[in-house]
Amino acid sequence: MGGLTIEIRQLQTFKTVAELNSFTKAAQTLQYSQASITSHIQQLEDEIGLPLFDRLGKQIQLTMVGQELYLYAVELLAVYSKIQHISADDTSMKGEIRIGAAESITVYKLGSVLSEYKKNYPEVTFSLINDDCLPLRERLHSGEIDIAITLEPKVNAPHLITKTWSEEPLVFVGERNHSFKTIEEANEECIIFSPKKCALRQFFEGYLIEKGISTHNHLEFTSMEAIKQCVVSGLGISMLPFISAEALLRDKKMKIIKSSSENPKFYAQVSYHKNKWLSKAHRKFIEMILGDR
CATH class of the missing domain: 1.10.10.10 (Winged helix-like DNA-binding domain superfamily/Winged helix DNA-binding domain)
Structure with missing residues (x-):
């Protein structure tokens, strides 16, 4: 060979x-x-x-x-x-940025950043994939993506550099006419979950088990939109990032179920491998997300 x-x-x-x-x-x-x-x-x-x-x-x-x-x-x-x-002129802004992002981040937070970036730096191209948090980190380690933007508890991965973009509250939700005063009262309800590798699923399931709430009766969907429509239709209850439920809550198509403990929260976070070489285009994109411009 x-x-x-x-x-x-x-x-x-x-x-x-x-x-x-x-x-x-x-x-x-x-x-x-x-x-x-x-x-x-x-x-x-x-x-x-x-x-x-x-x-x-x-x-x-x-x-x-x-x-x-x-x-x-x-x-x-x-x-x-x-x-x-690599460019002889370090002031140039071109190349490709490969991004992996959680669905909620893409839909509710990333669009305006990408639009502004493309307006300012039209020669930079993007590829974007949506995936759950754990697979996104695996893609970072394999070099398949340059930057991962996740929504989950704070990440502490030794080979990644991670910066917090924003704090995002989570809410328990049910259909608009539900009568539960707290999530504990919904013990017999069908639980609507995201997939097992999703950080939201793992957190939600762990929370319910800790509270002694049965998770046996449940549905599972890969799409956040499907989960929301199932809640609106009265098929069960779920936990969602507030940013993804805000419009439906405002339109009174679903209603928050209170918790007896402190409201949980996730963090929108930007991660890249510590050994990843960042071009000027990469650095500017991260700065724009974090607001350092």
């Missing part, structure tokens, strides 16, 4: 196919023809001399060699991204 000739675009194609588990989806994402995607993978396999994917009918799966290459591809493409940001 001493004379390998591998192109960056081949690795980008390979990484995309591996993450989407589909040649077709990779072609759509990268805006290549499917023939080009197949050709890139074939060229890689020819160079390495081993198959990277098992083709199981219409399904594909990384081989052990493919799994190993994927780890190297993530590292190499992260370095390549840094190289792309």
